[in-house]
Amino acid sequence: MEGNFQLKVKDEIDYEKIIREMTLEEKFHYLTGAGSNCGYTLDRFPVKTMRYHDGPFGLRLRLTSDQKKSEAERKIRSAFPNCQKGEEAVTTAFPTGCALGATWDETVLEQVGEAIGEEFHSHGIHAVLGPAVNIKRHPLCGRNFEYYSEDPHVSGMLGAAYVKGVQKKGVAACPKHYALNNQERGRFSVNSEVDERTMREIYLKPFEMIVKEARPWSMMCAYNRINGVYASEHRELLEEILRKEWGFDGIVISDWGAVKNRAYSLLASVDLCMPYQEQAFAQLKEAYEKNLIDTELVDETIRRLFHFYERTRSVYEPEECDLEKHHQIAVNAARKSITLLKNENGALPVRKEEVKRILVVGESAADPLIGGDGSSRVSNPPYRTTPLEELKRFYGEEVEIEFLGHSFLHTYEHEIGYMEMELAQKAATADAVLIFANQDYSCTSEAIDRNHIELEPYLEHAIRVSRRVSRRVIVVLNIGSAVSTAKWNHCADAILVSWLGGQGMGTAVAETICGINNPGGKLPETFPKDLRDVESLKNYPGDGYKVVYKERLQVGYRHFDANRVKPEYEFGFGLSYSRFVFGNLEQRGDELSFDIANLSDVDGEEVAQVYISFPENSWNDHPVKELRYFKRVAVKAHETVSVHVKMTEELFQYYNAALHKWMVECGAYTIWVGNSSRNLPLRTTKSVTFGYEEGITYETSME
Numbered sequence: 284m285e286g287n288f289q290l291k292v293k294d295e296i297d298y299e300k301i302i303r304e305m306t307l308e309e310k311f312h313y314l315t316g317a318g319s320n321c322g323y324t325l326d327r328f329p330v331k332t333m334r335y336h337d338g339p340f341g342l343r344l345r346l347t348s349d350q351k352k353s354e355a356e357r358k359i360r361s362a363f364p365n366c367q368k369g370e371e372a373v374t375t376a377f378p379t380g381c382a383l384g385a386t387w388d389e390t391v392l393e394q395v396g397e398a399i400g401e402e403f404h405s406h407g408i409h410a411v412l413g414p415a416v417n418i419k420r421h422p423l424c425g426r427n428f429e430y431y432s433e434d435p436h437v438s439g440m441l442g443a444a445y446v447k448g449v450q451k452k453g454v455a456a457c458p459k460h461y462a463l464n465n466q467e468r469g470r471f472s473v474n475s476e477v478d479e480r481t482m483r484e485i486y487l488k489p490f491e492m493i494v495k496e497a498r499p500w501s502m503m504c505a506y507n508r509i510n511g512v513y514a515s516e517h518r519e520l521l522e523e524i525l526r527k528e529w530g531f532d533g534i535v536i537s538d539w540g541a542v543k544n545r546a547y548s549l550l551a552s553v554d555l556c557m558p559y560q561e562q563a564f565a566q567l568k569e570a571y572e573k574n575l576i577d578t579e580l581v582d583e584t585i586r587r588l589f590h591f592y593e594r595t596r597s598v599y600e601p602e603e604c605d606l607e608k609h610h611q612i613a614v615n616a617a618r619k620s621i622t623l624l625k626n627e628n629g630a631l632p633v634r635k636e637e638v639k640r641i642l643v644v645g646e647s648a649a650d651p652l653i654g655g656d657g658s659s660r661v662s663n664p665p666y667r668t669t670p671l672e673e674l675k676r677f678y679g680e681e682v683e684i685e686f687l688g689h690s691f692l693h694t695y696e697h698e699i700g701y702m703e704m705e706l707a708q709k710a711a712t713a714d715a716v717l718i719f720a721n722q723d724y725s726c727t728s729e730a731i732d733r734n735h736i737e738l739e740p741y742l743e744h745a746i747r748v749s750r751r752v753s754r755r756v757i758v759v760l761n762i763g764s765a766v767s768t769a770k771w772n773h774c775a776d777a778i779l780v781s782w783l784g785g786q787g788m789g790t791a792v793a794e795t796i797c798g799i800n801n802p803g804g805k806l807p808e809t810f811p812k813d814l815r816d817v818e819s820l821k822n823y824p825g826d827g828y829k830v831v832y833k834e835r836l837q838v839g840y841r842h843f844d845a846n847r848v849k850p851e852y853e854f855g856f857g858l859s860y861s862r863f864v865f866g867n868l869e870q871r872g873d874e875l876s877f878d879i880a881n882l883s884d885v886d887g888e889e890v891a892q893v894y895i896s897f898p899e900n901s902w903n904d905h906p907v908k909e910l911r912y913f914k915r916v917a918v919k920a921h922e923t924v925s926v927h928v929k930m931t932e933e934l935f936q937y938y939n940a941a942l943h944k945w946m947v948e949c950g951a952y953t954i955w956v957g958n959s960s961r962n963l964p965l966r967t968t969k970s971v972t973f974g975y976e977e978g979i980t981y982e983t984s985m986e
């Protein structure tokens with residue numbers, strides 16, 4: 284295995300000398316973790332222990348008793364009295380992937396990544412185990428709340444921005460779970476069977492974009508198998524594609540417990556097996572004695588681990604970070620994620636001068652789900668704003684706010700008649716009814732897939748009851764992935780999605796309801812009318828051994844387009860309090876430009892989306908259209924902003940599985956521009972006459 288870098292000899296550490304002096308036993312130990320979140324310690328050398336922690340939305344860290352008593356931790360705990368006093372370090376809970384995905388805003392992702400990098404650095408930790416960029420293949424995957432989108436371009440662009448942010452602070456990001464970990468059912472062993480083109484264009488694409496755009500210093504291989512081979516032993520994915528083709532120069536870390544045999548995973552170029560595995564040492568020793576692995580391979584792997592150490596060892600000089608500043612970053616990210624799905628009869632915003640009494644219904648107003656369950660949970664945030672508290676703060680004394688939460692709704696859950704009567708009386712005398720709806724908490728958790736996409740039944744009932752007596756019913760969805768609104772949509776004047784928006788979600792939701800924040804989020808996943816409309820669910824969860832991705836490229840909106848199925852709310856959809864129009868689409872050479880005008884009195888932000896359709900006479904089967912560019916732009920009231928898109932080959936590429944390479948077909952492409960996958964008012968054609976076969980590039984002329 285050729286060395287892919289030459290370690291520079293630092294003034295303090297001569298890595299090559301260490302490699303020469305290390306015993307084989309030390310080397311074998313170094314290839315496997317020594318605990319749940321730390322690497323092996325080389326006592327005889329000046330290379331300190333490395334630490335790898337979750338999660339993608341904030342640091343999860345149990346403090347030792349000494350750390351808890353430290354001056355730094357004491358200062359933080361006294362500065363934030365609301366935090367818990369247990370072993371969990373006080374760390375910021377940023378919005379989860381579903382919310383960050385709804386921002387469609389690379390600037391936000393980079394800011395969040397940078398703040399997370401700062402917090403990991405302040406605790407002396409080398410790697411953030413994130414971002415989680417698996418594709419939301421269907422709505423039932425329990426970890427959809429952690430992932431950004433059903434679309435590879437959105438996932439790749441946002442993931443790259445996050446990685447750039449984290450690594451600015453000398454901390455490694457670790458995109459995960461490479462690859463095709465798209466369900467929690469059977470995740471430790473299920474075999475994801477997929478054709479090459481689908482794998483390349485949909486499931487590997489986010490990882491490829493991140494590696495090429497942001498150069499992550501680590502990557503986590505998944506538990507599952509891909510076409511029969513465990514991800515931790517998949518030499519083609521890890522060595523041929525990731526390292527050789529994409530140029531990845533970091534370390535591959537296994538998912539926790541994903542390694543079946545340490546020698547096989549080493550041969551596939553997994554650099555670090557996590558966590559500690561007792562049998563790993565014996566497996567390496569036996570493989571070495573049988574000449575399955577040799578010193579050259581072991582040393583090359585150690586070199587890569589030292590290169591990672593060299594990139595991240597500034598974490599040993601931790602600097603304090605500003606949790607107040609990070610709270611503002613978390614609030615802003617939550618603000619940008621809020622997605623407005625419906626707004627009729629002037630329901631939103633609810634201006635203070637318009638109302639005297641507001642009825643707030645639903646426990647997630649007072650105790651919102653700010654994140655999901657499992658390894659990504661951040662459990663001791665310095666702040667936890669709730670919609671209810673923030674609504675009271677913004678509306679002040681002039682507006683009476685009554686709250687009906689768990690006690691009211693669950694008490695009456697079995698005596699629905701009483702609930703109806705009392706709720707109806709209260710709703711009838713309110714100027715607006717806000718219903719905060721969620722799913723049961725098992726619907727947003729690692730290791731568990733959902734088996735439905737309905738809200739809690741008593742909350743659906745509360746929406747229907749409120750409709751009967753109130754002229755202003757607003758539903759706020761505190762959810763981690765698509766839900767069905769079919770049963771109650773007609774009863775709501777407005778529907779907002781707050782997602783699992785982190786510690787600042789309460790502020791963001793309240794600001795949106797009272798009109799301080801103008802929502803600009805867009806759906807990063809399709810909301811189907813019915814689960815039966817989702818093609819990939821016909822090939823889920825598999826037979827317990829394998830799951831065959833028979834839908835191929837038809838994932839998410841690609842399927843709804845190809846099969847002319849109308850979704851409840853389409854991929855890329857989101858309303859605003861502003862009114863935007865698109866116009867003046869022009870092409871000049873390889874540049875596409877268009878304008879977005881804000882015809883309203885309200886400053887706002889719009890997400891420009893550019894999709895392409897392949898030539899109609901193409902000899903390949905292609906999706907009806909595919910997102911290839913997006914940009915979130917701020918447009919002030921009564922102003923117009925121009926957007927310029929450089930049209931590169933990537934805009935028109937597809938993966939040719941016969942030639943095993945990305946190609947561009949010659950022909951006339953349709954380019955669509957708009958603000959959702961089904962609202963694309965501008966279109967133009969681009970005839971492309973370049974293409975390339977084996978190393979031959981024709982004259983490029985795009986007219």
Ligand code: GLC
Pocket residue numbers: 337412459460538539658
């Ligand atoms: C878990 C998750 C992974 C996490 C790791 C460490 O099983 O799959 O996302 O980072 O283990 O907790």
